[in-house]
Amino acid sequence: MPSRPLPTLSELTHFLQSFFPPPDTRNPELPFLYHRPTTTTTPPTTPIPSITLSITPTPAFYATLHSKPTPHLAFLHRPWTLDRKRLPQDVTVLACHQGFDENLTVGANFALARRLGMDVDVGGGWGVVKGYKGDEGRGIGVVGGVEGGLRAALVKERVLREFGGRCEGCFGFGGRTSHEEAKEEEEGGVLLHPATASKEQDNEPITAIAIMNAFHPDEVTRALDLAASLNLISSSSTDGAKLLYLTGAIREPGLTFARDKGVRVICVGHRVCEEWGIGFLAERLREMWSGVLRVEEVYEEEEEGPREGGRRNPTQRNQPQPV
Structure with a gap:
């Protein structure tokens, strides 16, 4: 019996997006498609062999991306400090903040x-x-x-x-x-x-x-x-x-x-309930594409950067790319 095909970029994107409420046009959040490869073209029908899930972009997150088969897909809950220069060229990054908080934490x-x-x-x-x-x-x-x-x-x-x-x-x-x-x-x-x-x-x-x-x-x-x-x-x-x-x-x-x-x-604590959400998504992905898709979870905590007035310096945030 032939092996099951790899999920496509489009299939994975729609599957993950189904766990979150539709974006509120009155209060638009960050785009779900947060980062697209800049030097290569990744059509929606591209087969994806692996995906990495993390709360924030950390050294372990980048290291995992560079160690896995490509093209690769990643998901972040809080993507604000993503350094796009540290990403492999053919990585697509999805992100969801408020919807993740609403539906997959407490x-x-x-x-x-x-x-x-x-x-x-x-x-x-x-x-x-x-x-x-x-x-x-x-x-x-x-x-x-x-x-x-x-x-x-x-x-x-x-x-x-x-x-x-x-x-x-x-x-x-x-x-x-x-x-x-x-x-x-x-x-x-x-x-x-x-x-x-x-x-x-x-x-x-x-x-x-x-x-x-x-x-x-x-x-x-x-x-x-x-x-x-x-x-x-x-x-x-x-x-x-x-x-x-x-x-x-x-x-x-x-x-x-x-x-x-x-x-x-x-x-239960703010971080703990966020980790629950990442783990839940990983479980669902493994169930859906068992034996086909490689699913990686990164739970390394992000180092705190300099803050101004109790908030992270906004100049340190990478703005989402228009899609």
Whole structure:
């Protein structure tokens, strides 16, 4: 039986683009086709033997590109510091920032929701939280029910397993670990988030999970209100302990507000949830072109460059090429 043909540049581009929301013409993002070869022509029908996925362009990213068969395809989540001069001549680079954050980190991530046992395929049992930073249509999270309610300890275990046991903090659960609320974070000798939940409370059910890409009091309120409107919890003011708020980085105002409402919180960390998205794309690519396409994942962290006013110097960013 003849071997399966290599995927074409067009097939890979459309396959990856299918995981992200359509670009918003009112607030255009960076072009998905971020870099095209400048000295060679790569038609859409060109067979592609390998692809490299990375959050940012790092030394290991460039080294991987130069060590693989060509023509090559690459994908970046945050491509701003890409040095085009360091790319092999026949490499095409795809990029997605906001859409990746929305759909493949802790946001409206339905793939993650299904893995955690959320009922996001049943009509009326879930909803999307929209609106952030003036963009009313931007999806920043999904709230859904948990198959009849699961013990809090089991839900926490599922989350930590999904992210390789890594997190910045778990709050509202019993026991003390290096990753949980009893971390020795002190301010003036006072523990910022003392353990308030007993191990017995870990046996209580969680009936709803909010996977959210932001963590301020307003987002916590909207997640609670949506869970209540979907009848996943009985009341947004008194039933907070039945909601798990899953997000990225710890934000003190949001965490304090959530704890006051009794909401359980797991913060996996910004970088960790980005790595989840890269790993997910790699899995899907390997499944789609098993034994044909070589898929490389680069998880090296980018070195911080000089910053101005707390932001990276914009002159250091390579502007996307028009396509």
